[in-house]
Amino acid sequence: MGNITEIVDSLENKISKLLHKMEILRQHNLKLEKELTLSRKVLAEKETVITDWEEKYKALKLANAMLGSSESKTETKLKINTLIREIDSCIAQLSE
Template sequence: MSSIEGIVDALEKKISQVLKTQGVLKEANLKLSQEETQYRSTIKNQELEIKAWKEKYETLKMANTILGSDEDKRETKLKINTLIREIDHCIGQLSE
């Protein structure tokens, strides 16, 4: 009978250890999930900031073309022509 009690005691200890390990792993998982959320938020903010800087760069680039560089004038004319074509296309779709 004592060997059965020993087996049961050993089993209870192992179950207790497994439950403790599970608790530790749940806490670690929760912490990692919170960190992931924080990192995703940081990445999203940085992406928005990059987008804003790109828009500022394009605006500055356009302003420089208006001021006078020959290289930039050509690029600006191409962009304006592209915009005009897009507007014409939209007007054509609206008139249909």
């Protein structure tokens, strides 16, 4: 009979340890899930910032192309003339 009692006590002890370890792992899992959610939020914000900067870069690149450097003044003048012709065409279509 004493042998069975020892086995039962051992099993209860092991089950208790397993339940404690399971609770610790559950809490750790919750912590990791919160960190993952926060990391995803930060990543989304950074992606938005990157997209904004890319748009600003494209706008600046276009503005620099429109202003032209001393090397590409002729090309810039041609672009401006093309834009003026397109605007004139739009105005003519609107006035009809």
